[in-house]
Amino acid sequence: MRSLKFIVPFVLFLVLAAFFAVGLQRDPREIPSPFIDKPAPPFKLQQLHDAAKPFAPEDMKGRVWMLNVWASWCVSCRVEHPLLVEMSKRNIVPIVGLNYKDQREAGVQWLTRFGNPYVLSAYDLDGRVGIDYGVYGVPETFVIDKQGVVRYKQIGPITPEALEKKILPLLKKLQA
Amino acid sequence: MIPELGHFALVIALALALAQTVLPLIGAATHRRTLMATARPIATGQFLFVALAFAALATSFVTSDFSVVNVATNSNTRLPTAYKFAATWGSHEGSMLLWTLMLASWTLAVAAFSRHLPDRLSARVIGVMGFVSAGFLLFMLLTSNPFARHVPALDEGRDLNPLLQDPGMVIHPPMLYMGYVGFSVAFSFAIAALLEGRLDAAWARWSRPWTTAAWSFLTIGIALGSWWAYYELGWGGWWFWDPVENASFMPWLAGTALIHSLAVTEKRGTFRSWTVLLAIAAFSLSLVGTFLVRSGVLTSVHAFATDPARGIFILIFLVIVIGGSLALFAWRAPRVGLGGGFAPVSRESLLLANNILLAVALAAVMLGTLYPLFLDALGAGKISVGPPYFEAVFAPLMAPAVFLMAIGPVASWKRAELPALWTRLKWAFGVAVAAAVILPFVFGRWSPWVALGLLLSIWVIGASVAQVRARIAGAAQPTLGAKIAAQPAHWWGMVVAHLGIAIFILGVTMVKGYETERDIRMVPGDKTTVGGFEFTFKGTKDVQGPNYIAVQGQFEVRREGSPDVVRIMQPEKRAYSAEGQTMTEAAIATRLLGDLYVSLGEPVSDGAWGVRVYHKPFVDWIWGGCFLMALGGFVALGDRRYRSRLAARNAAASGLAAKAA
Amino acid sequence: MRTLLAILALAFASAAFAQSGAAGPANPDPMVEQRMKVLAEELRCLVCQNQTIADSNASLAIDLRNQIRGQITAGRSDGEIRDYMVQRYGDFVLYKPPFQVNTIALWVAPLALLVTGVIVFLIVVRRRRAQPPLPGASPRRAEIEKLLDGP
Numbered sequence: 001m002r003s004l005k006f007i008v009p010f011v012l013f014l015v016l017a018a019f020f021a022v023g024l025q026r027d028p029r030e031i032p033s034p035f036i037d038k039p040a041p042p043f044k045l046q047q048l049h050d051a052a053k054p055f056a057p058e059d060m061k062g063r064v065w066m067l068n069v070w071a072s073w074c075v076s077c078r079v080e081h082p083l084l085v086e087m088s089k090r091n092i093v094p095i096v097g098l099n100y101k102d103q104r105e106a107g108v109q110w111l112t113r114f115g116n117p118y119v120l121s122a123y124d125l126d127g128r129v130g131i132d133y134g135v136y137g138v139p140e141t142f143v144i145d146k147q148g149v150v151r152y153k154q155i156g157p158i159t160p161e162a163l164e165k166k167i168l169p170l171l172k173k174l175q176a
Numbered sequence: 177m178i179p180e181l182g183h184f185a186l187v188i189a190l191a192l193a194l195a196q197t198v199l200p201l202i203g204a205a206t207h208r209r210t211l212m213a214t215a216r217p218i219a220t221g222q223f224l225f226v227a228l229a230f231a232a233l234a235t236s237f238v239t240s241d242f243s244v245v246n247v248a249t250n251s252n253t254r255l256p257t258a259y260k261f262a263a264t265w266g267s268h269e270g271s272m273l274l275w276t277l278m279l280a281s282w283t284l285a286v287a288a289f290s291r292h293l294p295d296r297l298s299a300r301v302i303g304v305m306g307f308v309s310a311g312f313l314l315f316m317l318l319t320s321n322p323f324a325r326h327v328p329a330l331d332e333g334r335d336l337n338p339l340l341q342d343p344g345m346v347i348h349p350p351m352l353y354m355g356y357v358g359f360s361v362a363f364s365f366a367i368a369a370l371l372e373g374r375l376d377a378a379w380a381r382w383s384r385p386w387t388t389a390a391w392s393f394l395t396i397g398i399a400l401g402s403w404w405a406y407y408e409l410g411w412g413g414w415w416f417w418d419p420v421e422n423a424s425f426m427p428w429l430a431g432t433a434l435i436h437s438l439a440v441t442e443k444r445g446t447f448r449s450w451t452v453l454l455a456i457a458a459f460s461l462s463l464v465g466t467f468l469v470r471s472g473v474l475t476s477v478h479a480f481a482t483d484p485a486r487g488i489f490i491l492i493f494l495v496i497v498i499g500g501s502l503a504l505f506a507w508r509a510p511r512v513g514l515g516g517g518f519a520p521v522s523r524e525s526l527l528l529a530n531n532i533l534l535a536v537a538l539a540a541v542m543l544g545t546l547y548p549l550f551l552d553a554l555g556a557g558k559i560s561v562g563p564p565y566f567e568a569v570f571a572p573l574m575a576p577a578v579f580l581m582a583i584g585p586v587a588s589w590k591r592a593e594l595p596a597l598w599t600r601l602k603w604a605f606g607v608a609v610a611a612a613v614i615l616p617f618v619f620g621r622w623s624p625w626v627a628l629g630l631l632l633s634i635w636v637i638g639a640s641v642a643q644v645r646a647r648i649a650g651a652a653q654p655t656l657g658a659k660i661a662a663q664p665a666h667w668w669g670m671v672v673a674h675l676g677i678a679i680f681i682l683g684v685t686m687v688k689g690y691e692t693e694r695d696i697r698m699v700p701g702d703k704t705t706v707g708g709f710e711f712t713f714k715g716t717k718d719v720q721g722p723n724y725i726a727v728q729g730q731f732e733v734r735r736e737g738s739p740d741v742v743r744i745m746q747p748e749k750r751a752y753s754a755e756g757q758t759m760t761e762a763a764i765a766t767r768l769l770g771d772l773y774v775s776l777g778e779p780v781s782d783g784a785w786g787v788r789v790y791h792k793p794f795v796d797w798i799w800g801g802c803f804l805m806a807l808g809g810f811v812a813l814g815d816r817r818y819r820s821r822l823a824a825r826n827a828a829a830s831g832l833a834a835k836a837a
Numbered sequence: 838m839r840t841l842l843a844i845l846a847l848a849f850a851s852a853a854f855a856q857s858g859a860a861g862p863a864n865p866d867p868m869v870e871q872r873m874k875v876l877a878e879e880l881r882c883l884v885c886q887n888q889t890i891a892d893s894n895a896s897l898a899i900d901l902r903n904q905i906r907g908q909i910t911a912g913r914s915d916g917e918i919r920d921y922m923v924q925r926y927g928d929f930v931l932y933k934p935p936f937q938v939n940t941i942a943l944w945v946a947p948l949a950l951l952v953t954g955v956i957v958f959l960i961v962v963r964r965r966r967a968q969p970p971l972p973g974a975s976p977r978r979a980e981i982e983k984l985l986d987g988p
Contacts (some may be wrong), residue, residue, distance in 0.1 A: 007905065009453060009456075009457075009502045010502035010506045013460075013502050014499065016546075017495050018468065019549060019550055019553050020473060020549075023473040024472070024487045024488065026549075026552050026553065028472070028474055028475045029475055030970050031558055032558060034925065035925075045789065101896070119241065125928055126900075131904060134925035134926050134927075136883035153851065170945070204933055271921050444964070446890060475886060475887055494936075516968060518965050525958075525965075528961060528962070529958055533954065535954065536947070536950045536953075539947075539950050540946070543947070547934075549941055556939045557926065558928065558929045558931070558935070559931070559940065560881050560932050561934055562927075563878075563889075564879055564933030565934060566942070569947045573947065573951065694865070696865050762893075
């Protein structure tokens with residue numbers, strides 16, 4: 001019986017190795033959003049193209065929509081932008097842009113240059129709304145359902161795989 | 177041509193490492209002297225070829241051979257030559273080669289200095305080290321080839337990360353690796369003992385110097401990393417409990433427990449299987465550290481660029497080496513036997529307490545570091561475990577250990593008398609308590625943590641002083657010099673190392689208790705006062721460095737209330753020309769009783785800058801204490817026992833007796 | 838030279854614009870700063886590779902520091918400010934793990950380990966007290982050792 005205690009380190013190590021093996025398949029930098037299945041935080045911002053017109057998320061109640069956080073200084077945004085433009089042409093859901101910590105002029109010009117997939121863009125100059133949505137890495141995209149509840153968050157550019165495998169099926173499901 | 181030679185040398189080294197593993201181990205198992213005798217020459221050969229490979233990579237860097245991918249990714253023509261050389265180990269592949277070179281060097285050292293060991297033991301030790309070497313060489317050749325070529329060769333390389341272009345950063349990895357890899361010697365001794373099925377005081381005596389040397393290097397390596405972070409990263413932090421920092425700290429804790437446990441095993445023949453387990457643990461933790469840094473399972477500022485294939489290979493290697501050795505331990509440790517008895521109050525029991533506390537602290541650090549991984553793997557959420565947790569948990573665990581550390585050296589082996597201990601230590605205790613109560617008021621503010629820190633450090637210093645006085649007073653030699661020289665080196669080493677810990681604690685206590693900071697926006701002409709000094713921002717100046725341009729802030733420093741400028745401090749914001757990477761270079765005024773620290777933040781409109789000004793009292797005592805600890809270790813290595821012919825003859829005699837047995 | 842300066846200026850300018858109110862107020866209120874610092878040192882900068890919001894100079898970190906300053910001035914308590922952050926970024930943003938179901942093990946383990954250690958100590962000491970010292974420790978050998986090593 002005394003000899004049994006000597007096997008403890010070996011067993012503990014095997015458990016550790018098992019965790020490491022699982023850990024190798026996870027991404028420690030991927031942080032799930034605390035807003036999933038919670039109401040989209042309210043806000044009221046001017047629109048990018050027309051400072052006189054306001055926008056608030058409740059304006060979109062009753063429809064499934066996507067909120068895409070972008071900026072003219074954001075390099076990765078350019079990577080996903082063509083996908084968004086394509087998506088907007090297919091008219092699946094309205095895409096609202098959130099222009100994050102940008103200069104109005106620069107933002108407008110960027111859209112003119114690279115295409116505007118957004119029904120409108122809200123202008124978040126100081127980033128307060130970004131903080132309220134837990135944005136930490138631009139671009140980010142939220143899928144919001146008819147009741148105004150966040151159902152999915154994409155951190156980083158939308159990849160074709162994410163679009164095919166996660167976003168489009170979800171949009172279909174929510175619209176039903 | 178040279179990179180190909182280097183690559184080829186690695187392949188030969190691998191073949192030799194495999195031979196180094198198989199032949200001596202079979203020889204030891206079957207008592208075949210010819211096979212065992214191959215250990216030394218093969219180890220020497222392996223070292224030569226690894227050194228050749230390293231030289232090939234270094235040459236490629238120094239000559240800016242951009243056909244080698246590694247060189248092109250980590251160096252460029254404008255890099256100062258010293259950093260071109262250091263870039264050899266600035267990447268994952270290069271650092272693996274450095275690891276392997278260190279391992280081959282330690283093996284060579286063991287081969288050279290183990291003449292007095294029994295053949296079976298030295299054959300086994302070299303054989304096990306060969307196994308580890310083979311693993312690393314295979315890893316490099318399969319997943320991390322430093323000599324991969326890019327055809328056609330590029331005209332110019334990218335850059336060595338500017339953070340690494342610094343003398344401290346240059347020596348930090350070699351020192352760390354000397355430590356990590358050095359523990360492989362203790363590990364190999366432990367495996368050899370388990371294979372033999374026998375372990376005695378002589379074994380402990382043989383392993384001790386190797387372990388102490390490795391521990392000392394690791395101490396220096398960690399201290400350098402901490403110091404570097406302080407002066408280079410720009411916000412005055414020096415320890416962050418970052419996963420990679422913890423990955424180096426855990427082997428250190430195990431190593432500290434090990435050197436104390438070895439002392440007991442050598443002196444009294446007890447704690448044998450525990451010592452063996454610690455020896456396995458220290459090196460295993462080094463390997464786990466390698467895994468954590470290079471596999472991507474944890475987020476860290478230190479992590480190398482990751483690749484799943486590498487992570488899997490290292491994990492498999494871990495399972496084989498650590499799993500194998502722990503399985504061997506489970507099987508053979510019962511044979512190793514128990515040691516002798518001792519009283520509840522004795523040096524043995526105090527060292528047992530020390531070991532237990534270190535083990536618990538080690539487990540706590542490990543838990544904190546890996547917990548986010550555990551939770552994520554179980555799908556139970558994503559959390560962060562950072563300094564608030566570690567500080568809350570580590571300090572209370574270490575405080576009792578440090579307290580006992582003052583008593584241990586004074587207690588006798590086997591049985592110590594409490595009244596005798598009290599007599600010896602009561603003055604030290606009194607002074608420590610007085611200091612803890614009074615000094616914080618002198619420094620400006622009393623707080624329980626500061627008081628505790630002062631109590632512990634003054635207690636250890638006082639006890640050490642008392643101990644030294646008693647020993648010198650009781651010595652028979654005529655002069656003070658002779659008396660000092662007559663005390664064994666390992667004893668002086670212990671005194672110095674323990675003092676190092678006390679100084680370290682003093683530094684930490686004072687910095688955390690009394691540091692002050694200002695984080696403000698300044699325009700030229702603005703003043704701010706920190707730590708009794710007035711800082712005046714005089715604007716900025718552009719300067720040019722060898723491979724960067726910088727905006728240099730000018731700050732005049734005066735003592736509060738005095739018109740004379742004591743210093744000019746010039747923090748910089750550098751942009752490195754190769755890839756446009758920017759970096760902050762803080763201005764630090766290093767003073768015995770506390771540093772002044774200024775760093776430039778971001779520029780704001782109209783000539784204003786974000787500026788951070790710190791006063792960090794006693795901060796250099798932190799690294800001073802660490803270097804003292806390492807110095808103590810090196811002093812202990814100089815002990816007569818490891819050098820004198822009497823000791824060698826003694827050991828040879830017991831070796832012969834062992835062979836006859 | 839001028840191109841290099843231009844690169845530098847560009848690098849800073851793009852960063853600078855994104856940080857209105859960047860580097861902290863010109864006349865900081867020490868009470869607010871102190872509280873902000875304590876809070877910021879416990880919060881994780883999500884865009885960085887393991888740094889606190891206090892230490893990082895990333896745009897988001899600076900914004901959040903100013904957020905905290907604003908909330909302190911508006912009279913929110915430390916707990917409320919932490920909750921604000923957790924609501925938006927999840928538990929990941931806290932460097933001091935909250936005490937909840939999935940972290941009980943984390944917080945309790947060190948104490949449990951210590952208690953285990955103490956028990957182990959008592960058991961070992963009890964066992965060793967009863968044991969005789971190792972055989973073969975002859976007085977002559979002990980004398981030789983003493984000469985070689987000192988007490």
